[in-house]
Amino acid sequence: MIIIGERINGMFKDIKQAIQERDPKPVQEWAKRQEEGGAKYLDINVGPAVSDKVGAMKWLVEVTQEASDLPLCLDSTNFEAIEEGLKLCKKPAIINSTSAERSKIEIAFPMAVKYGAGLIGLTMDSKGIPKDSDTRLAFAMELVAAADEFGLPMEDLYIDPLILPCNVAQDHAPEVLKTLQQIKMLANPAPKTVLGLSNVSNGCQNRPLINRVYMAMAMACGLDAAIADANDVDLIEVAATAEILLNQKIYCDSYVKLFIEG
Amino acid sequence: MAVEILKEKSRASVPEVTIGATKEQGGTRTHTITVGGDAALPFHHFEGEIKHRPVVALEVNDIVPEWNENLLKYYRDVVDNPGQWAKKCVEEYGADLVYLKLDGAHPDNGNKSPEECVAVVKDVLASVGVPLIVVGCDDEEKDNEVLVAVAEATSGENLLFGNAEQTNYKSLTAACMVHKHNIIARSPLDINICKQLNILISEMNLPLNRIVIDPTIGGLGYGIEYAYSILERARLGALQGDKMLSMPIIATVGYESWRTKEANLSTEENPSWGDAEERGILWETTCATALLQSGVNILLMRHPKSVQLVKKHIDQLMVPNDY
Secondary structure, three states: OEEEEOOOEOOOHHHHHHHHHOOHHHHHHHHHHHHHHOOOEEEEEOOOOOOOHHHHHHHHHHHHHHHOOOOEEEEOOOHHHHHHHHHHOOOOOEEEEEOOOHHHHHHHHHHHHHHOOEEEEEOOEOOEOOOOHHHHHHHHHHHHHHHHHHOOOHHHEEEEOOOOOOOOOOOHHHHHHHHHHHHOOOOOOOOEEEEEHHHHHOOOOOHHHHHHHHHHHHHHOOOOEEEEOOOOHHHHHHHHHHHHHOOOOOOOOOHHHHHHHO | OOOOOOOOOOOOOOOEEEEOOEHHHOOOEOOOEEEEOOOOOOOOOOOOOOOOOOEEEEEEEOOOOOOOHHHHOOOHHHOOOHHHHHHHHHHOOOOOEEEEEOHHHOOOOOOOOHHHHHHHHHHHHHHOOOOEEEEOOOOHHHHHHHHHHHHHHOOOOOOEEEEEEOOEOHHHHHHHHHHOOEEEEEOOOOHHHHHHHHHHHHHOOOOHHHEEEEOOOOOOOOOHHHHHHHHHHHHHHHHOOOHHHOOOEEEOHHHHHOOOHHHHOOOOOOHHHOOHHHHHHHHHHHHHHHHHOOOEEEEEEOOHHHHHHHHHHHHHHOOOOOO
């Protein structure tokens, strides 16, 4: 299970302020904290409020890499910002993200190939997030076909079947699980799967509980990665344990420690 | 039409462990031996590099062992002189390494003092130029005294010491750290303990490339398939990136083979089983060759003729089968 730390995001007040004032300290503190918590990638998102998205992305990438050796996941709807960020990445990054719209596919896939990056593909188009599993899967198939077409190795494609908050769209949770299972059958080797996990509990009262239960369920259905709270100790422990119970890692008494450090 | 060979690409490889140190490196060995480095399943040369060939060590004891005459007769003239015994193993029988067992330190086997054991090891070091594998007598308390003393007296030789076990690993790990040796981590046919012990040892800051694992084996007819599946699982884990199971593997083939009924029953007792010595040799050889396929890097053996057969087999297995 690959935990992508979600915390360096301009949606959070401290990061937003840090970007505005070009103060690297909060960013670098979160980079280190998330790495210590068990993150294997760091998501980098300048947030919606910044006007100069390219400049902010470049700055975030640079200051984050000063504090942590983890690879980055560049999170933006602005492909120019992503490409400028990719140029600065010391390790192969993940592009977050493209939808299954043809115009976006044609930009994102060649970019991922050019920079040796991974790519998160969302199972949606301009009309929004599908309600059911079948439609999600049809988009997933288009993303898989695009990987073939543009020469992106299937293991570098991360398909995100898009989870919605369970208090407003409860019917989506089982549809996403069904989709995860079926994505793994689309190709051999199969593409990877990812979720923006915390979204499942957005606006709910006991968010960590919902997050970790859903993660365990999703892992059983084939989830490989989650953009999540790397400093939620319970969540990390569940991820480590689920890997053992799914026979993905060989058990030993220190398996949680190994998950965090390994 | 050409057949397309399906190739599995490994994400990781087995670390390389070097045993022995030459004069320039602070020891007295004429050469060093490196094992591991496998980037594919055993002898799948077409999938990844098999960097170093598996090696064979012959066993030498510091006391006369209670071995079958078909085995002991090859060592009869040197059996009470470990130095000469080791020399014979290397010069006449082609051992890559010497596997020295300090059984005489055991309270029930003569209770040799640490000083006496140090003298034996030094004698063997002086008699041969190959790197040594040194193990204790399987009495935890005594081994902690003896092996620590030997590790100190051979500081810089970069030997391979055993055995660290889950209940008793700290003294030996510390001694190997301080005196720059390698360690054998032995687990009782249990992959989970195998992994845990590696974590415990590496938590004491001994680097992973100084550890060799002995997950324990069963001889042919005595659980070899169970051992095989554990070794194979460890190696598959290693190639998929599980660092804590990635170390080179050592197997006590001679010990397990020569304690079987099939290797010891005389020709007269059961003529239909054929000549006893030949049977023993083949038992040990078959056990070794099966285990080579599960990823064993160091074979600890006893009969000179088994060693010949196995080394010939390794020559053949190391011919690249590039498709």
